[in-house]
Amino acid sequence: MQNIDKISVRYIKAVGEKTADKLRKFLGIESVRDLLYYFPRAWEDRSKLKKISELKPGENVTIKVKVGNVLTEMWGRNLIVFKAELQDSTGIAFATWIRRYNRSYDVLKSLKNNVKMGVEIFVTGSVEMDFWCKMIRVVDYEVITKDEKDLINTNRIVPIYPLTEDFSNKYLRTIIKSASDKYANDIQETLPEKYIKKYNLCDIRYAIQYIHFPDTFESKDKARRRLAFNEFLNLELVLEKFRQQRKMTVKNFKYNLTKKLLTPFKENLPFEFTKSQKKVINEIFENMLAEHPMNRLLQGDVGSGKTVVALSAMLLAIESGFQAILLAPTEILAEQHFMTIKKLIDGLHMEVDLVIGRMTKKKKEEIRKRIADGLSNIIIGTHAILEEDIKFKKLAVVIIDEQHRFGVEQRLIIKKKSVFLGADLLMMTATPIPRTLGLTLYGDLDISTLNELPPGRYPIETVEMSDKNAYNFVKDRLKHGEQAFIVYPLVDESEKLQLKSAVKEAEKLKETEFKGFSVGLIHGRLKPEEKEKIMSDFAQKKYDVLISTTVIEVGIDIPNATVIVIEHADRYGLSTLHQLRGRVGRSNKESYCILLGEAKTDNSKRRLEVLTKTNDGFKIAEEDLMIRGPGEFFGTEQSGLPNFRIGNVLTDLSIIREAKQVAIEILKNEPNLAYSILANSKEDYLNKNIEFGEV
Ligand code: ADP
Numbered sequence: 175m176q177n178i179d180k181i182s183v184r185y186i187k188a189v190g191e192k193t194a195d196k197l198r199k200f201l202g203i204e205s206v207r208d209l210l211y212y213f214p215r216a217w218e219d220r221s222k223l224k225k226i227s228e229l230k231p232g233e234n235v236t237i238k239v240k241v242g243n244v245l246t247e248m249w250g251r252n253l254i255v256f257k258a259e260l261q262d263s264t265g266i267a268f269a270t271w272i273r274r275y276n277r278s279y280d281v282l283k284s285l286k287n288n289v290k291m292g293v294e295i296f297v298t299g300s301v302e303m304d305f306w307c308k309m310i311r312v313v314d315y316e317v318i319t320k321d322e323k324d325l326i327n328t329n330r331i332v333p334i335y336p337l338t339e340d341f342s343n344k345y346l347r348t349i350i351k352s353a354s355d356k357y358a359n360d361i362q363e364t365l366p367e368k369y370i371k372k373y374n375l376c377d378i379r380y381a382i383q384y385i386h387f388p389d390t391f392e393s394k395d396k397a398r399r400r401l402a403f404n405e406f407l408n409l410e411l412v413l414e415k416f417r418q419q420r421k422m423t424v425k426n427f428k429y430n431l432t433k434k435l436l437t438p439f440k441e442n443l444p445f446e447f448t449k450s451q452k453k454v455i456n457e458i459f460e461n462m463l464a465e466h467p468m469n470r471l472l473q474g475d476v477g478s479g480k481t482v483v484a485l486s487a488m489l490l491a492i493e494s495g496f497q498a499i500l501l502a503p504t505e506i507l508a509e510q511h512f513m514t515i516k517k518l519i520d521g522l523h524m525e526v527d528l529v530i531g532r533m534t535k536k537k538k539e540e541i542r543k544r545i546a547d548g549l550s551n552i553i554i555g556t557h558a559i560l561e562e563d564i565k566f567k568k569l570a571v572v573i574i575d576e577q578h579r580f581g582v583e584q585r586l587i588i589k590k591k592s593v594f595l596g597a598d599l600l601m602m603t604a605t606p607i608p609r610t611l612g613l614t615l616y617g618d619l620d621i622s623t624l625n626e627l628p629p630g631r632y633p634i635e636t637v638e639m640s641d642k643n644a645y646n647f648v649k650d651r652l653k654h655g656e657q658a659f660i661v662y663p664l665v666d667e668s669e670k671l672q673l674k675s676a677v678k679e680a681e682k683l684k685e686t687e688f689k690g691f692s693v694g695l696i697h698g699r700l701k702p703e704e705k706e707k708i709m710s711d712f713a714q715k716k717y718d719v720l721i722s723t724t725v726i727e728v729g730i731d732i733p734n735a736t737v738i739v740i741e742h743a744d745r746y747g748l749s750t751l752h753q754l755r756g757r758v759g760r761s762n763k764e765s766y767c768i769l770l771g772e773a774k775t776d777n778s779k780r781r782l783e784v785l786t787k788t789n790d791g792f793k794i795a796e797e798d799l800m801i802r803g804p805g806e807f808f809g810t811e812q813s814g815l816p817n818f819r820i821g822n823v824l825t826d827l828s829i830i831r832e833a834k835q836v837a838i839e840i841l842k843n844e845p846n847l848a849y850s851i852l853a854n855s856k857e858d859y860l861n862k863n864i865e866f867g868e869v
């Protein structure tokens with residue numbers, strides 16, 4: 175058996191040096207194996223043949239005909255048209271191939287060589303009426319020179335590939351077919367027969383052949399099921415392995431729940447914990463006090479009060495003599511957490527430090543030393559904390575806010591900052607994992623959910639409005655002593671998009687609509703000190719209106735702000751809109767989210783509609799997942815989820831469950847097999863994605 179990973183696509187007939195280069199560059203295909211695992215995005219049924227007499231305008235059809243006269247015409251200066259007369263026993267039709275003149279030399283040559291009077295061909299295309307004649311605009315054709323069974327472009331179920339402009343489907347079909355004919359038998363079956371039988375899977379060689387060139391849709395589905403199963407099995411093997419490892423790790427440090435900090439903290443709070451917060455804090459404490467490390471996701475909608483939950487976990491660590499980190503995705507958010515937390519623990523005799531990118535050297539050195547000596551108890555910051563020279567004396571718990579903003583690598587680095595074995599990790603998110611996915615994919619995480627908002631909150635009223643009405647509405651709220659955000663997508667005028675920019679618009683609004691009010695402006699290009707100053711000024715009501723770019727998207731908490739106006743709302747994704755909206759509705763005053771901008775595509779219409787209808791972050795996450803599809807939703811880079819080539823995390827739930835079952839069985843009974851399956855997988859699980867399981 176040959177190793178198809180090692181065989182270059184150059185060994186396939188019809189792949190020259192130049193093409194091989196392009197395949198690598200544009201489609202990431204280098205080896206024969208890459209080529210065979212380049213799966214179709216769709217399949218088209220061209221197996222049902224029609225007769226010419228049956229053709230109706232508007233239909234997509236495949237017909238088997240004989241070629242009559244052919245001719246070439248120019249249409250205007252740019253288009254060249256190749257026409258052929260077609261006939262079968264029932265009548266006559268015409269076929270047209272329309273091409274741009276400057277690109278058509280090769281195409282034309284091959285048409286002239288192949289589509290000649292008297293040859294028999296299959297033609298696939300759409301039917302039009304040209305005066306009294308039936309005309310077919312050709313999508314694909316294939317001359318019958320060989321056995322009809324061997325056709326790959328017509329007269330069968332035909333694969334449609336995800337392609338760039340540099341390649342045609344026809345070409346890809348040709349090279350994949352010859353790769354499959356020549357090398358399919360060299361594909362290694364790594365799954366033992368007993369699992370294949372038990373879960374009614376097909377052989378891997380069958381799967382690869384039939385995913386490209388199925389004889390029926392059933393065989394295509396069978397092939398797809400097997401290939402998806404393989405993908406999920408790889409992931410589940412990794413996840414299970416890590417779950418086992420974590421369950422075997424025993425922490426070499428212990429907390430001591432004395433409540434000497436927790437009790438005064440609770441008594442100082444201006445509010446009572448909600449029931450949900452109490453429940454979640456209990457889950458977290460129980461987890462931290464147990465002997466195995468915590469690996470927990472805290473999901474709670476925007477405004478549900480995750481910060482005080484996180485702080486409780488940190489206090490448990492600190493009253494036991496350890497350090498805690500709170501990691502935030504933006505400087506603004508880190509600064510805000512810093513201010514909030516300092517206030518919340520006032521009088522508890524603790525040291526809190528802020529670590530962000532652009533600190534002065536001197537300041538950074540000072541803080542670095544405090545952290546290394548164990549003087550600072552809570553360290554709040556951005557990814558700047560991850561820098562190598564920052565070392566902790568006794569870090570025990572790491573909290574990551576808005577965890578979906580961080581990559582896998584970053585999560586790993588931060589855990590390794592602890593000198594202890596098995597530091598505890600708590601990740602927080604307002605973008606919940608849709609219920610449909612449940613725990614199946616996040617097999618190694620425990621999940622806590624905040625399912626209620628603090629009492630006295632009104633649901634945020636979300637409406638679409640015109641600019642004029644929106645500004646009048648805002649002014650009215652300002653007169654009541656409340657504050658407002660106005661959000662723009664960009665900082666500077668962009669020629670390309672011609673969007674109103676925050677800077678320009680702020681100047682204008684200051685002078686016109688909001689004359690007499692105090693208007694602040696904040697955006698990502700300001701220095702951290704400037705941003706911090708503006709946010710704290712806004713929090714202290716020095717501004718009535720804060721005009722901003724999406725830098726305020728996550729986490730910002732200004733309870734007195736009751737209106738947020740989102741300009742060009744149609745341009746944002748649902749999750750971003752929901753996050754932005756969550757900047758208001760953080761007190762017991764009624765709050766409003768006003769959406770400006772006209773939705774132009776169906777998707778943007780649907781997004782705005784969903785947003786005006788519900789405030790429920792779970793529903794929004796599910797809708798978002800539907801609209802965007804899993805790849806984009808999870809942001810594969812970010813989540814550490816592998817890029818599934820064929821598996822669909824939304825619709826393949828039953829396959830995922832089976833794969834998980836098999837993964838558990840394999841790890842229990844034949845762990846070496848797990849290794850060889852992963853080593854043989856297309857994705858690089860052993861090096862990169864395997865780390866997903868650990869975080
Ligand atoms: P998020 O979950 O979006 O991070 P925050 O932690 O920022 O939410 O909390 C939102 C607001 O609700 C803050 O102003 C916080 O002080 C307040 N809050 C949190 N818990 C409660 C509670 N139990 N009762 C009243 N207000 C609360």
Ligand code: MG
Pocket residue numbers: 480481575729
């Ligand atoms: Mg938050």
